[in-house]
Amino acid sequence: MTPEMLSLSNSPLLFVVAMIVKILVVFGVTMGIVAYATYAERKIIGRMQTRLGPMETGWYGLLQPIADGIKLFFKEDIIPSEASKLPFILAPMMILVPALITMAVVPFGGDITIGQYIIPLQITDLNIGILFILAMAGLGIYGITLAGWASNSKYSLIGGIRSAAQMVSYELTAGLVIVAIFMMSETLSLRGIVAAQMEPLWGAASLPHWMHNWYIFSQPLAFVLFMFSGMAEVNRTPFDLPEAETELVSGFCTEYSSMKYAMFFMAEYANMIVIAAITSTLFLGGWDGPFYGPINFLIKVFGFMFFFIWVRATWPRVRYDQLMFMGWKIFLPLSLANIVVTAVAILALQ
Amino acid sequence: MAQTETMTINMGPQHPSTHGVLQLILELDGETVVSATPHIGFLHRGVEKLSEHRTYHQTIPLTDRLDYLAPMSNNLGYVLAVEKLLGITDQIPERAKVVRVLLTELTRIKSHLVWLATHALDIGAMTVFIYCFREREAIIDIYEKISGARMTSNYFRVGGLSADLPAGVTDDIRKFAEEMNSYVDEYEGLLTGNKIWQKRTQSVGKISAEDAIDIGLTGPALRGSGVDWDLRRDNPYSGYEDYDFEVPVREEGDTFARYQCRLIEMREAAKIILQALDKLEEGPILADCPKVCLPPKQDVVNTIEGLIHQFKIITEGFEAPEGEVYVGIEAPKGELGYYLVSDGSANPYRMKIRPPSFVNLQALPQMVEGALLADVIATIGTLDIVLGEIDR
Numbered sequence A: 001m002t003p004e005m006l007s008l009s010n011s012p013l014l015f016v017v018a019m020i021v022k023i024l025v026v027f028g029v030t031m032g033i034v035a036y037a038t039y040a041e042r043k044i045i046g047r048m049q050t051r052l053g054p055m056e057t058g059w060y061g062l063l064q065p066i067a068d069g070i071k072l073f074f075k076e077d078i079i080p081s082e083a084s085k086l087p088f089i090l091a092p093m094m095i096l097v098p099a100l101i102t103m104a105v106v107p108f109g110g111d112i113t114i115g116q117y118i119i120p121l122q123i124t125d126l127n128i129g130i131l132f133i134l135a136m137a138g139l140g141i142y143g144i145t146l147a148g149w150a151s152n153s154k155y156s157l158i159g160g161i162r163s164a165a166q167m168v169s170y171e172l173t174a175g176l177v178i179v180a181i182f183m184m185s186e187t188l189s190l191r192g193i194v195a196a197q198m199e200p201l202w203g204a205a206s207l208p209h210w211m212h213n214w215y216i217f218s219q220p221l222a223f224v225l226f227m228f229s230g231m232a233e234v235n236r237t238p239f240d241l242p243e244a245e246t247e248l249v250s251g252f253c254t255e256y257s258s259m260k261y262a263m264f265f266m267a268e269y270a271n272m273i274v275i276a277a278i279t280s281t282l283f284l285g286g287w288d289g290p291f292y293g294p295i296n297f298l299i300k301v302f303g304f305m306f307f308f309i310w311v312r313a314t315w316p317r318v319r320y321d322q323l324m325f326m327g328w329k330i331f332l333p334l335s336l337a338n339i340v341v342t343a344v345a346i347l348a349l350q
Numbered sequence B: 001m002a003q004t005e006t007m008t009i010n011m012g013p014q015h016p017s018t019h020g021v022l023q024l025i026l027e028l029d030g031e032t033v034v035s036a037t038p039h040i041g042f043l044h045r046g047v048e049k050l051s052e053h054r055t056y057h058q059t060i061p062l063t064d065r066l067d068y069l070a071p072m073s074n075n076l077g078y079v080l081a082v083e084k085l086l087g088i089t090d091q092i093p094e095r096a097k098v099v100r101v102l103l104t105e106l107t108r109i110k111s112h113l114v115w116l117a118t119h120a121l122d123i124g125a126m127t128v129f130i131y132c133f134r135e136r137e138a139i140i141d142i143y144e145k146i147s148g149a150r151m152t153s154n155y156f157r158v159g160g161l162s163a164d165l166p167a168g169v170t171d172d173i174r175k176f177a178e179e180m181n182s183y184v185d186e187y188e189g190l191l192t193g194n195k196i197w198q199k200r201t202q203s204v205g206k207i208s209a210e211d212a213i214d215i216g217l218t219g220p221a222l223r224g225s226g227v228d229w230d231l232r233r234d235n236p237y238s239g240y241e242d243y244d245f246e247v248p249v250r251e252e253g254d255t256f257a258r259y260q261c262r263l264i265e266m267r268e269a270a271k272i273i274l275q276a277l278d279k280l281e282e283g284p285i286l287a288d289c290p291k292v293c294l295p296p297k298q299d300v301v302n303t304i305e306g307l308i309h310q311f312k313i314i315t316e317g318f319e320a321p322e323g324e325v326y327v328g329i330e331a332p333k334g335e336l337g338y339y340l341v342s343d344g345s346a347n348p349y350r351m352k353i354r355p356p357s358f359v360n361l362q363a364l365p366q367m368v369e370g371a372l373l374a375d376v377i378a379t380i381g382t383l384d385i386v387l388g389e390i391d392r
Helices: A012-048 A064-073 A085-105 A129-150 A154-185 A190-196 A220-233 A258-283 A293-314 A320-349 B047-051 B057-064 B071-086 B094-123 B126-147 B169-191 B195-201 B209-215 B255-279 B297-302 B304-316 B356-361 B364-368 B373-383 B387-391
Strands: A111-114 A117-120 B007-011 B023-029 B032-039 B323-331 B334-342 B348-354
Touching: A012 A064, A012 A085, A012 A258, A012 A293, A012 B126, A064 A258, A085 A129, A085 A258, A129 A154, A129 A190, A129 A258, A154 A190, A154 A220, A154 A258, A154 A320, A154 B007, A190 A258, A220 A258, A220 A293, A220 A320, A258 A293, A293 B126, B023 B373, B032 B364, B032 B373, B047 B057, B047 B348, B057 B071, B071 B094, B071 B323, B071 B334, B094 B126, B094 B169, B094 B195, B094 B255, B094 B373, B126 B169, B169 B255, B195 B255, B195 B373, B255 B373, B297 B304, B334 B356, B348 B356, B356 B373, B356 B387, B364 B373
Parallel strands: none
Antiparallel strands: A111 A117, B007 B023, B023 B032, B323 B334, B334 B348
16 A cells, blocks of 8 residues: 655655755756856857867866856946946846846656655746746846946947847737637646646547657747747847847946846856746646656756857847847737637637 | 847957958947947058059059059059059050969959958858968969969069960969869859858848948949949950950849859859960060160160160159049959059159058948848858958
């Protein structure tokens, strides 16, 4: 007879310990990926451009992220005399923190059991997980806008304004795309969405049992829309207008130096991980897959990040008005149409 | 009603994509450009004035530093002008002429590669940048073998060349020219069909044929507006009439048209290089004008005439007859003209350079008016300016 499994709420002590361990692991892994994503980006783009990428620090340049970190840490921290000090200092944190907080609701594996207790591999399973993600993404905009405004530099200001406009437009699309997802899953909890994707594909029992109902199969348009909106939201090429180097010098972070600059950098990569993680969760079945849960999840995340890096090496940057055009006149109507079609299909199949 | 104001933004001279030390004062209404005023002169070195105090030969190294991306073209324009002044244009040996064409076409590819690299990088395609510089490196290696310098070649001389081509370098050039087409295919694969690239370049920086002629645009910037004008074909120099090549012309007058023109020019330049290599025959590389061209070293050591000529040319230079000449050549960026006035002494009385970038830059304010900030960058890129020759 199997013992009855208990949820962690029955043991406050174990709950606290498990929580702290999970938070530390997620934070550590995310920051580790952030550090080595810079390395991977330089290596991969280097290869694509017939270069080697970093080779000098450590074996094949493996210590490069650490060297970069140390270098930035010891740089002089300049605050322009005309800048608004408090927002100037707050801005980098306001970008980095929401990006990291978002990881709290992303499930990265199934349940594990210790003794008779079930521990879900997710920091917290909010029943409004998706709304939380959208809220945090919205908070991130403040950081960039503030950075652009507080620097008191024209280039930064243009960068900040661009990013505010860009993120607002694309968040709308991202939000509407997700509506179609939770119409199908009938839950806002990310864990619930992953669970819904573990059912047989399109509910057809005749298909092989390993084909799961990942939403990319039933929502391919939503997948594409969400991924590109995500790229636009985290300011990756081809949507890297806020920091468009060749136009705005460095956009909103022109005036930043030292660790504050490093925080913008970390935030960019953390946001990339977040978008990769959310897209995997919503469309590729999260931790579902042939290997152990967290490993499946990491593979998907890395796959997306490779894609982002690949795009950066290949595509030019779009122009501001074209970006707005795409957001409001192509992506938004498409995502609305997607909702309608999904709704009709769900009704028809019931 | 809320009041809105335009914002004046100072782009350059320290800006990553003004291609050197160009300063643009932009009046922006939001992201829309109300007016753009280029300010130049940050790189002024007084090349024209300096040349008045140097002998004709001593000016050649200065011309390298005008358009430093196409030094051989500058050399060629200058030596052609001096040769015309001296009236020895007909005496240039065949081999020297062919080598001049060969190397200026190689230079054209080199210059266009840097244009494409930086233009693409400005618009955000970073991989093309590295690819172009990879090929440019091969050309620079060839330069180094031929002239000893990677950028400032200082290779052509009044009357011919400073030295003969080193052994084996023609094989390098042939190999490169044969592969060039596939390299251009590679760039086109990354850019031409790319929707974003098309959107960023089509209808951007438009200029009509009439305006282009009024401003005095030359080179690909003019041909992109539908004016079929190329000095190599319409006013041949250095034996260009013997080569078979096409002059690409596009009607649209936008950045994409100029982009296509230049890409085809790269392919055509490779074609000319191959033809020149086939024409290349053994022979003298300097005209038989002992008062103008330095004698070979063994003559200097073994004969008294050689010694005297060498001494005279090195110490005093040669005297040019009184008069004035203008020679324009089709440099990679447009018509590069040298206007020389001689008072009969060993130094030019006045040298005026007509740099293509300087004239082409005049079109910028007109081309970017009403465009977006990002288009300014694309337009600077498509005009292919080099501040070295704008400021001289």
